[in-house]
Amino acid sequence: MNTKHESDLVEAPEAVQADPQRPFVRVLFIAGGLAFLILQVMFFYGLAVAKQSRRPDVLLVTFDTLRADHCSACGYDRPTTRTLETLAAGGARFAVACAPMATTAPSHASMFTSRYPLSHGVLRNGFRLPDEAVTLAELLRDQGYSTAAFVSSFVLYHKFGLAQGFDVYDDDFSGAEGTQAQTGAWEGEAVPGRTVDRRADATTDAALKWLAAAAVEPEGRKRRPIFTWVHYMDPHEPYVPPESFGDPFGSARMTPGSLEQAIARYDTEIAFADAQLKRLVDAFDAAGRETEPLIIVTSDHGEAFCEHGWRGHGPQIYEEAVRIPLIVRWEGRIPPGRVIEAPVSLPDVAATVLDLIGVDAPRTDFDGESLAAALTKGVRLDDDRPHVFQRRLYERDGAVEPIPLREMDGATFGQSVEVRGVKFAIRSGRWKYYEAREERVARELYDLRADPGEQSNVAADHPDDVNRLSQMLNTWRRRQLAGLLQRPPQTVTSQDRAILESLGYTEPDDDDP
Ligand SMILES: [Zn+2]
Structure with missing residues (x-):
């Protein structure tokens, strides 16, 4: 069988050996082999680049201290979150999203690692997320993403470990106007500036400046996809919205120092940060890639207004302190206006982002589950899945x-x-x-x-x-x-x-x- 071809193979070296032009043939042979190799490398590199260039830009935004039922996007009667309303209308909203702890650093660490605080170890602000933790930013950077974070509170200062995986981590508030003046130390760390936070407009300015440079296409090739995390601190107390934003909910007419007035000012800070979010979303939409950007907006915890006798968040894990918005928009992939009723939690975020954009990750370490199929295909989630x-x-x-x-x-x-x-x-x-x-x-x-x-x-x-x-x-x-x-x-x-x-x-x- 097939003896003709077998004999060809056996005789071929003989023929080459007998050829008086053997060195020339060898050069041709080597050149051909090299060309084939180069073509092969180019082919697979091209596939990799094509795959990478199809990956969307990812914008992840966390509003600090934003309770879900104070978002007009989640049914609140005051128009606090017009931008979130637009994002939810163009994508999906989770009706019951939860934070695992009503504290900033632990919840953010859960969102980035897909683990609960008890296993990632950040059990209060000031604890450091260990270097062994694998974060969403690290996994996306490994996939060729250009990564940048813009945070607005010293609680998320880079020393506390959430900077892992970010090429740029902007936590410099020294030149910004803040709401909480503080000098000296916080949780044992020196505060470099005069304030421990900055307002959403300053954070947005910094993010837009970075984006303008990162969105430039290099000569003759596609730019890298972008992963940006922006954190807005404004809704966190003290409730002091910038005067320039006005008083949309009439807090000045309310009894000075009343709970009603505090809530109106809290709502105003939400509306101010939401208006800044619009600038950010518009810039991402205009950043020009063939794939629409994936945009996720959520919060790290809620805020109690004495529903169980206490105002604030740290010691409480009742619903008002842990229920947060979670909105995901990805045009062309997630149908507009989808509302998902089953409860979900912040550890699901990293698993979902990776799944949506097609990145395999070591999911055995994840406490969260991917919500991608529910978002894109409407697959029903388990209503009884426990959240802790x-x-x-x-x-x-x-x-x-x-x-x-x-x-x-x-x-x-x-x-x-x-x-x-x-x-x-x-x-x-x-x-x-x-x-x-x-x-x-x-x-x-x-x-x-x-x-x-x-x-x-x-x-x-x-x-x-x-x-x-x-x-x-x-x-x-x-x-x-x-x-x-x-x-x-x-x-x-x-x-x-x-x-x-x-x-x-x-x-x-x-x-x-
Ligand atoms: Zn917080």
Whole structure:
């Protein structure tokens, strides 16, 4: 069979050897081989470039302290978020999006690593995300993305580890007008400027300046895709919107120092930051690539206005402190106006972005799940998928006092929150169950369908659900602790040890001989 070809192959070297022009033939042979190799490299490089150039620019925006029900895009009656409304109309909105902790750095770390705070180890502001953490920015940079971040609070200063993966990390507020003047130190770190934050207009200016340079096409080839994270601090207290923005919700007519006035000013800060977001979105839309940009807007936590007696966020994980907007727009891929009802959480963000743009990642480390199929194809998500919440770490037990509203007549609202040990919650289906074993009310159960404001603790009426959810929480804690990135967190002080032990960071059995 096929002996003709076999003999050709066997005889061919003989023929070459007999050829008097052998050196010329060899050169031709080598040149041909080289040309073939070059063509092959060019082909595969071309495929890689084509794949990369089809990847969209990605804009990820986090509004600090933006509770979902104060966004007009999520049904609020004041027109606070016109830009978010437009983005949601052109893409998808999640009706129930959650933050795992009502604290800035831990929630952002969860969004970037797709892990819960208990496993990434940032249990309060000032803890550093360990270098071992793999972040969304690192994974996108590995895929050829040009990466840049523009943050607006010292809480996200690069020393705290969220700069991993960013070519540019702009956290310089020294020349900007801020809302919280502070000099000296914060959480043990020196504050370089006169303020610990900057307003959304200054952050947007910095991002647009970078984008203008990054969006330029190099001579004769496509530019790299861009990943930009922009963080706006404005809605965080103190509620002092810039005077130049006016008073769209009439706060000046309200009783000075009232809760009503504080909320109107909070809403005004949201509207101001949302107006800045429009500048950013317009610039991304105009940045000119063949693929439409992927835009994700969310928040790190909400804000309580005394629904459970306390104003602010840190010690609370009730709905007002953890429910956030999550809006994703990708024209041509996500149908306009889609609303997804199943609950989702910030650890889902990184998994979703990677999946949407077609990047394989080490998903075994992810606590979050990709929402890509729900976004693009309308695949129904599991309504009962559990989501876990954890109160930020406090150094010691005691009362967390109400925070006075600075520059607002010194008003203070609400009661203090008593913090004893750790507090977790788990949400699944209609239920949200809280467990704080060392507190006076150790177990709380709320029926979110009947009681979305969590005013009526029905734990005593539903012992089976309490036991089931408590077991789920315990199983989850064991799994989280098995996957710890650091043990214990590097920045922990001796004062924290007792609390860390109660969290499970150190196993008491390990110390026993
Ligand atoms: Zn925050």
